[in-house]
Amino acid sequence: MHSLETMLDLLRQQPLPPPRLEMAPLHRLPGRVSAQTVRAGHDLPAFDASAMDGYAIAATPERPLGPYTLMGCVAAGAPDGGVLEPGQAMRVLTGAPLPRGCHGVVAQEHARLEADGVVLAAPLCYGAHMRLRGSELMRGERLVAEGERLKALHIGLLAAQGLSALQVYARPRVGVLSTGDELRAPGETLAPGQIYDANRPQLLALLDSVGAEAVDLGSVADDPAATRARLREATEVCDLILSSGGASVGDADHIRDAVDALGSISHWQVAIKPGKPFAFGHVLGRPFVALPGNPVAAAITFLLLARPLVRRAGGEAVAPQEAVAYPLLDAADNPGPRRHFLRGRFVDLDGVRHVEPFEQQGSAALATLASAEVLLELPAQARLAAGNRVRCHPLTTLGLR
Structure with a gap:
């Protein structure tokens, strides 16, 4: 069994198929990953310009x-x-090129035009309201790094450089497969003993939030031959395959046998709760991740382990996820041998932000997952008092909420 850090290191070392390239217009760039380093082609501003309506002054x-x-x-x-020569003024509008010889710009409300010229309300502040050439960006400065995920607020900057499109990495095609005789798709009628498949829709949505092209591979019964056939089909359309369920040690858990028949499982089990039956391997050369069958465990292992792998498969430069320490609102215990990730919320007490785990922490308790604001890490065999600081992962830093 691997520690969380060891498993993350092993996944970071895994070679992935090189992502495909495509061109995208500016308005389609937010959320995409740049496949090139973009540098400024000219100074910004490209010329000395007025920052407001007023008068450019050559002071005396x-x-x-x-x-x-x-x-x-x-x-x-x-x-x-x-x-301008000393003693002269030029009426300038916002964005207008400044006259040479100008010492500053006076806002129009701080000057008046009289018969013999422009009179200022106060002496000129040298350099005021002047946007000098290159004061924002110099030619050659980096605008976007290769592997950087683009935001909507990048677009104006790129447009200001005259760019209309950018080369980006294609979204990785990531398939999601559920396994289990008991599963039925939402909307179908349940027979006794059956449950709705919550994992597949949840994982498809999580993949969409991370910028992947989610491929719905459906669900497959606990049948070795059917599982192998579905995995083989998935390798024809997917860059990476995720499954949920079937990777534990039960008699009906066929994922590991199916993968071994078509490839191999190279890393199995992580010392965290929930999420121990996590596995990574390859199916016919395609990277393969097996997530636990319990919905909360599947979501947490996706966020902590699979999400960085998916982002890297899409060409993104992924830095290790840093935890943030917050004090506990109340005492918390973890008597078990594995690190426990608890769902919780933020609580402000006397102006200090604390964290409070929910009472219900079952690995199938979806209600607390939906309302969680943060994941708290409790070390193995730990007894923590109120006020002790614990490592936390706000869900906003994981691309959620």
């Missing part, structure tokens, strides 16, 4: 308030701002 120390002779007006889009 002997009469700081003016009047300054008005030489004309420059609007945004003008090819040139002209030239």
Whole structure:
């Protein structure tokens, strides 16, 4: 059995098929992973520009308030701002090129135009309201790194550089397969002893949230031949395959035998609760992850272990997930031999953020998973008092909530 850190290291070392490349227009880039390092092709701003409507001033120390002779007006889009000599002013609009010789811009509400020129309400603040060339970005500066997941707020920056599209990595095609005689799809009628398949819809949604192209492989009964056939079909359409259930040690758990017939399981079992029966291997050369059958265990092992692997399969540069320490609201115990991940919520007490685990922590308790704000780590065989700090994973940092 592996520790969580060892399993993460083993997964990071696994070679993955190189992601495919495609071009995407700017408005389709949010959530995609850049396949290239993008550098500024020109300075931003590309010229000295006015930051507001007002007057560009070439100041004179002997009469700081003016009047300054008005030489004309420059609007945004003008090819040139002209030239000012000391004692002169130019009316400028926001975004207009500044005249050479300008010492600063005075907002129009802080100046008045009189018959003999522009008079200032106060002496000019040198450099005021001037957007100087290259003050935001210099030509050659990096805008986006290869392997970086793009956000909506990248788009304006890329557009300002004249880019209309970007080369990105194709979304990895990740298949999801459920196993078990007892499973029925949501919407079907249940017979006695049957349950709805909660894992497959949940995992498909989690894959979508991480930027993968989720492929629904359906569910398969606890039958070795049927399981092998479904896995073989999955390798023809998927870059990576996830299954839930069938990877424990029960007589009806056929996933491991099916994978061994078509490839191999290289790493099995993690010393965490819930989530011990996690496995990684290959099926006909395709990376394969077996998640536990209990819904909470499947979700937690996906978030902690499978999610970084899926992101890497899509070309993303993935840094190790860092936990954050918060104090416990109440005492908590973990008498077991495995690290326990508890669902919980944040509680503010006297201005300090604390964490509180839910009372119900069963590995099939979906209600607490849906309302959780954070996963708390309790070390093995630990007794922690109220106020003790514990490692936590806010679900917002895992791409949820």
